Amino acid sequence: MDRFLSSAVNRIDQKGRVSVPAHFRAVLAKRGEGELYALRALDMPALDVGGLDLLDRYEQRIAQEDPFAQTADDMSFFCHGDGAFLKLDGDGRITMTDFMREHTGIEGEVAFVGRGPFFQMWEPRRFQAYREEARARLSRLRNQPGTTAFIRGPE
Amino acid sequence: MDRFLSSAVNRIDQKGRVSVPAHFRAVLAKRGEGELYALRALDMPALDVGGLDLLDRYEQRIAQEDPFAQTADDMSFFCHGDGAFLKLDGDGRITMTDFMREHTGIEGEVAFVGRGPFFQMWEPRRFQAYREEARARLSRLRNQPGTTAFIRGPE
DNA sequence: CTTCGTCCCGTTGACGCCCATGAGTGCCCA
DNA sequence: TGGGCACTCATGGGCGTCAACGGGACGAAG
Known part of the structure; x- marks a missing residue:
């Protein structure tokens, strides 16, 4: 598998460390990405994380x-100045x-989302809320006339 | 890594000195740049710093x-006459x-921004403010019709 | 003699690297 | 089919190293 899939919640220990899910690490290894780069997502309180290919x-x-x-200049500011190595x-x-806590509101636990x-990386509750919103939007989309068949699911 | 990435805030001591982040120094060493050259950025209260390739x-x-x-002529005047070696x-x-304080408003701390x-180099609060502005501009760009897909997330 | 700049050293706190523990899971064999 | 064993992975903590920081010593210039 070469894509980041599924989600998991891990705890932050007293030294501020948190385990990256083993499955995600395996994907990184498979891609040959030894370093992690994190960006503050634009319109949501989350971090986008990937290898340097990101x-x-x-x-x-x-x-x-x-x-x-x-x-x-804004783009450079965003991706160079608003990013960090992990x-x-x-x-x-x-x-x-x-840097990571400010933007996400993460405190004791982190939700890793493929x-x-x-x-x-999300604060677990915010992730939960955002996931519900996203589902609701898609559901509305599905019930509108003239939309594509995306997310109709196997019927 | 051969690029300046991420940001850090360091304190200025009583003798007016401030540490350049170790990561940035490593990049300079890798590039073989022994000297630092600083220019007053045109449209913002910041200093652009790099090797002579700047x-x-x-x-x-x-x-x-x-x-x-x-x-x-103005530009030449600006970049050749308004720079300084660090x-x-x-x-x-x-x-x-x-020279550096005037243009930036830096006092006790410096934000180093890759x-x-x-x-x-920024005065930390001004950096924070400018970063928010830049993010807002990009966010607007992203949500406008007819724009390219920048920052939609790497899909 | 004073002042400024450079070099050097000591401290401190954060971080990287190491190993230990324990829970959960899959596998093997009886 | 049930029990136990081995393994993986998340989590906790000790310890050495290094970067940021503060301050003193020395030398050159005013």
């Missing part, structure tokens, strides 16, 4: 912009920093 | 302008000068 993707996008226009220790744990090519 | 970036921009226009001491610290090929 960063490459954004930088390619920035390269398309006029390097002296404000948009390019170092895995020998036991597959990372250390929570204030998102395919990357994963997210 | 100048290339600005000279490239000047080259885009009409050499007979006032603009080009000397690293044995412990990886630099000394804050009035920007990819260079990094910036």
Whole structure:
């Protein structure tokens, strides 16, 4: 498996460390990503986490912009200045920093949520709430006329 | 890693010195840049800092302008005359000068902000404010119709 | 003689690296 | 089919190292 799937909640210990789910670490290893990079997601209180390929993707996008226009600068500010390295220790744990807590509201526990090519870190309750909202939106979409058949499910 | 990433806040001591984050120093060493060059950023109260390759970036921009226009001359004046060398001491610290304080409003602490090929120095609160503005602009961009898919999340 | 800049050293707190524990799970064999 | 064994993984804690920080000593310049 080469994608980040499913979710799990892990506890933060007194030293501020939390285990990255073993399954996620296996995906990283398979991809040859030794380092983790985390970004503060734009419109939700979560962190987007992945290997350095996560960063490459954004930088390619920035390269398309006029390097002296404000948009390019904002993008750089976001992906370079609003990101952080997460170092895995020998036991597959990372250390929570204030940088991460501020944006997410994470305190004692972290929800790791697979998102395919990357994963997210959430405060468990907020994740729960956001998941309900997302489901509700999709459900509404499904019951509207003229929409595609996405999420009709196997009937 | 060969790019300046993430951010950190360090304190200025009584002698006016401040540590450049070890991670940034490692990047400089990797690039073989022995000297630091600082410029007052154009549209924000920050310093752009990097090796001498930083100048290339600005000279490239000047080259885009009409050499007979006032603009080009202003830019040259700005980037060649309004820069300063920063000397690293044995412990990886630099000394804050009035040149740096004036433009940035830095007093007791400095936020070092990775920007990819260079990094910036900010007064921490102003950095925080500017970061929020940039995020808001990107968020607006993202939610506008007809825009590209930047920051939709790496799918 | 004073002041400023540079070099050097000591302290402290955070972080990386190590090992121990314990719960849960799958597997094997009786 | 049930019991037990081995393994994996999350979690806790000890300890050494290093970076950030503070301050003193020395030398050059005013």
